[in-house]
Amino acid sequence: MQEILCRKRDALFILPYVAIVQEKVRDLSAFGIECNFLVEEYAGSKGRFPPFKHRKKNSLYIATIEKAHSLVNSLIETERINSLGLVVVDELHMLGEGSRGAVLEMALSKILYTSKTTQIIGMSATLNNVSDLQHFLKAEHYTSNFRPIQLKEYVKIRDSIYEVNNKSEDGFTFARLLNYKYSSDMEKIDPDHLIALVTEIIPQHSCLLFCPTKKNCENVSKMLCKYLSKTFLSVKAKEKCALIAELMDIGNGVICPVLRGTVPYGLAYHHSGLTNDERKVIEQAYSEGILCLLTCTSTLAAGVNLPARRVILRSPYVARDFLKRNQYKQMVGRAGRAGIDTEGESILITQEQDKKLVADLISKPMECCYSNLIHSSEKGIKDLLLSLIGLKVAQTLDKIVEFMDGTLLGVQQQHHFNEKSFLEVMEQALQPLMEKGLIKGRMSRSSEGEEMCCQLEVTKLGHATYKASVDLDYCDTLNMDLKKSLEGLVLDNYLHLIYLVTPYDMVSHCTPDWMIYFRQFHQLDVVEQNVFAAVGVPESFLTKKASGQAVKKTVNGLVVKRFYLSLVLYSLFKEMNMWSVAQKFNLPRGFTQNLLSSTAAFSSSVLHFCEELEEFWAYRALFTDLTQKLSYCVKPELIPLMEVSGVREARARQLYNAGYRSLSYLANAIPEMLVKTIEHLSRRQAIQIVSSAKMLLNEKAEALLEEVEELVRLPTDML
Secondary structure, three states: OHHHHOOOOEEEEEEOOHHHHHHHHHHHHHHHHHHOOEEEEEOOOOOOOOOOOOOOOOEEEEEEHHHHHHHHHHHHHOOOHHHEEEEEEEOHHHHHOHHHHHHHHHHHHHHHHHOOOOEEEEEOOOOOOHHHHHHHHOOOOOOOOOOOOEEEEEEEEOOEEEEEOOOOOOOEEEEEEOOOOOOHHHHHHOOOOHHHHHHOOOOOOOEEEEOOOHHHHHHHHHHHHHHOOHHHHHOOHHHHHHHHHHHHHHOOOOOOHHHHHHHHHOEEEEOOOOOHHHHHHHHHHHHOOOOOEEEEOHHHHHOOOOOEOEEEEOOOEEOOEEOOHHHHHHHHOOEOOOOOOOEEEEEEEEOHHHHHHHHHHHHOOOOOOOOOOOHHHHHHHHHHHHHHHHOOOOOOHHHHHHHHHOOHHHHOHHHHOOOOOHHHHHHHHHHHHHHOOOEEOOEEEOOOOOEEEOOOEEOHHHHHHHHOOOOOOOHHHHHHHHHHHHOOOOOOOOHHHHHHOOOHHHHHHOOOOHHHHHHHHHHOOHHHHHHHHHHOOOHHHHHHHHHOOOOOOOOOHHHHHHHHHHHHHHHHHHHOOHHHHHHHOOOOHHHHHHHHHHHHHHHHHHHHHHHOOHHHHHHHHHHHHHHHHHHHOOOHHHHHHHOOOOOOHHHHHHHHHOOOOOHHHHHOOOHHHHHHHOOOOOHHHHHHHHHHHHHHHHHHHHHHHHHHHHHHOOOHHHO
């Protein structure tokens, strides 16, 4: 706030997940309206590159890691990076987590190198090697052990509960025995004594129960309800009925049978198999105390803020992997709700054979945070080098090495490279970029060993690749697919276009059901069937696969699997019903929605890719329209309402039917009237929706005024 209001400079808030970005946009929009600054969302397919240069107002950009990196690139390219006064990174330890950590490191490194006036603040509760990060960010270190609610950690082995005590010899001190009578049948069904642990807390207080798998979350919630007292049904019964009705509305009259059975008891499961709308409604119900217990996977610990009086970890494993210290602290950190509880407690359930591993887990320091630019065969370095050359930040080898010395990888180069020099690593990373035709230029060494290098440049393909944030593994495949499709693009329907924007990296997450594939082919009309042949999926191939016959003809496996996902998306496109499409293809509805979200984001990237390559001019208008349709996948009249942060399809439909048919109507609505008119809408939600709508309306108005000013502005050479 100080940066925006007092210093009159923009700020960037980087968050790990789309859901958290949307939550912050909703929360901060009211401040923006009151204090006259803009709150701009950069997540999924949302965000403009470069952002509008506003005349009188400053902006708070709230972005995911990937969108933040694209935003930084656009500000560097337009020489506006110094307009960014402050960057705040939540969950800074994400630097050490795979390819997303590499993207975050790229963004921060570019800011540090190109702007000496931008302040960076990183926040994390799970960091160890702070000195490396201090060196990388050129930062001061502030730490505090203050916690508003005291946390007590326990470990349960059989029916004994031990308090975590680092002063004791094995790290545990006996606390108590569980006081709950189990029948022999109950003991078999619930060997971990979950019923005893949760009934000590619920329904008076809230509880989170972390399970190792998604299926386990559902099974545990069903098992608990089987043995809970019928008195649970009478607690907030009216609100639970309304919650079930809302979940049915989201599913167009269908509700998950597990949720139908558990919600009346105040329980629900929470994992990636839910749709975004379902997750949002369940989270809201839990926050309001309608639900008292969630069985969830570890992803909830890093997502939206859902604290509890008691947190139970059913196992020290996530799937088959033993918990890391960072993961453990994220989970138990959910215990204790400021302003509600006086204390919070966590209970880790383990077996006798894992006691030593658990003792190490609760006592050892946090894992170190290491650079992930070398993740996946140094893919991060290659991505970074391509954009550095493209942005003209570093175009010679000596400048590249100078830049890389300032990255986290540069700080930790002795840890990562024992036998190779940093210079050799850079040369090795540049070679495949040249071979792919993404950069051009020659490097040679003099006899004295000094590096002689002409200025490196990106090719047209390289420029399009980094501008569109297209994965280096797929940039040439995308280029070839787009070229091939120009020769025979089927435009009688959207199927061929959808195939071109189906994400390559989603293919490995889904195995086609050949009988469903075959049926889908025969349910399409002749023109739609022509697309199968156009992309390279012959009918004869599907017939043989569906009947279990051997296939002799060679068919591109990537194309076949990718086109299967395209059929899922095409069905969504036509039916606009997540539930029915997921059932038709026998896929989890959460995966189906994730596929749609990923496709909308990739479609936006493909659009930018085509904008940079003149030969693909014909695609531009087509992908502009397709990207918007995929971003919302609803009837056109609902799109203006769904542009408002946090408004999903079910809510947009309610608002539209109640007469709020445009952004202007919604921005000028009275929250109290919304609460009376819209079912299952709290006053807090109504205020957030109206504030977000006003903010979006302000952004659109500012953008139009900026365009008008640009249009009438006198050219500089005429001044």
